[in-house]
Amino acid sequence: MAKFTHANSCNTCPYKDYALTKLQTNDVDLIQNSCLIVNFKKGENVCKQGTEVTHALYLAKGSVKLYIEGKNKNLILKIITQSKYIGLQSLFGDRIYQYTITTLEDSQICMINANIILDLAKKNVDYLFELTRNISESTNFVYKKIIDINQKQLRGRLADVLLHFSENVFKSDTFELKLTRKELAEYSAMSMENTVRILNEYKKDGIIGIEGKIFTIKQPDILRKVAELG
Amino acid sequence: MAKFTHANSCNTCPYKDYALTKLQTNDVDLIQNSCLIVNFKKGENVCKQGTEVTHALYLAKGSVKLYIEGKNKNLILKIITQSKYIGLQSLFGDRIYQYTITTLEDSQICMINANIILDLAKKNVDYLFELTRNISESTNFVYKKIIDINQKQLRGRLADVLLHFSENVFKSDTFELKLTRKELAEYSAMSMENTVRILNEYKKDGIIGIEGKIFTIKQPDILRKVAELG
DNA sequence: TTATAACATTGATGCATATCAATGTTTTAT
């Protein structure tokens, strides 16, 4: 794994999480003392499905994919970008990672001893409340994902995914997607070949523009209609 | 909706949840004062997808299905049996139900004003901690579900579901499943026709026994193999 | 700098699964 440094300024960190504001200064110090800032290079595993949860993971900088490794194929559940906890529910659940997390670009992850976080959570209800809110939102997101996979077919799913990136993740009509076609396929729960096929279909129809990894949503209304009709 | 009574003995209730043991007696009284015990008949909606979350729901007695309503078909995410909170993450998330919950038999649901639970959670960290653990486990369960749907095919999925009922839900080789074939299909994310077909396939092969809604797992090892191979 | 692997693209083929259809059975409601 990559090189790391000790955290030394959690309170003034520009990537600080909102939940931290719920803690007293000396409690933040507790976190800071345990916190290792680890530099991951693109493509490295941050945690591995099936292993024990020993640390809370906070993505300070960069982006990662959270995915379940299957026998033949993977399923990417979430793309997470900076200043977010990743995989909080594993701290409170059965303490075994149900998924693997891999960086999509060079990233900085804060790793804090799980028991320290749990102890703090047990002592600071406002802090725990924020974490719980976070986990709940995450659960709701997965509910939406599962229903997309179950109910829509390829074109609808891909339209959904493109809109999601445009509207929720990058908040722009044009965005650079740090995913390969294969990863985009794993995120949309379809084969890589069909992902390519449908993307180019949308491009030919003038609904989107593609220039390598730069995507442009040209006709969001049509895309929305496709997403809706499934 | 059905008739209801006011709760009057939460502390000594035989269906009491473990999380309640984390509260002081007078805090339990707060819950008790707000708690309505509502009697639902089989097939009634306990909450409805798209509506606002106003109450915490606790399934004291009976059983329910939690499902997402799609355009053509539904997807049952969980079957919940007695003495369990249902849909806790909706209290802490965006306060809109992402799913509908319907009773599978006559059931008693305790409905407690959402804000009272949230206030208690904000004051009793041990209580909140139990709720959070609950939500986290629920998230992990959905992760498993999503991967089953995505990675396995019909026979494997159905084998999985049957084993799950036998091993986790009813903890017995023989069990009465309070689901119609259609609901079993919605739980396994497949068509009703194929559910029937494969069930009878398993029956012919002597892997399971079916007598109406009574299922017997006769050869769990074979079933496990089918589940594994997908 | 070159070799090797991963990525991207397009077409052809096969299969798993949903859908349609027909018919009998069991609930549910009046």
Place this chain on the structure above:
DNA sequence: ATAAAACATTGATATGCATCAATGTTATAA
């Protein structure tokens, strides 16, 4: 008690999608 609706079953058909195959392109490593 009877009608209507939901449930259950089995077979035939259609199709959406993955898989296979072939080929070009771009990263990555030695």
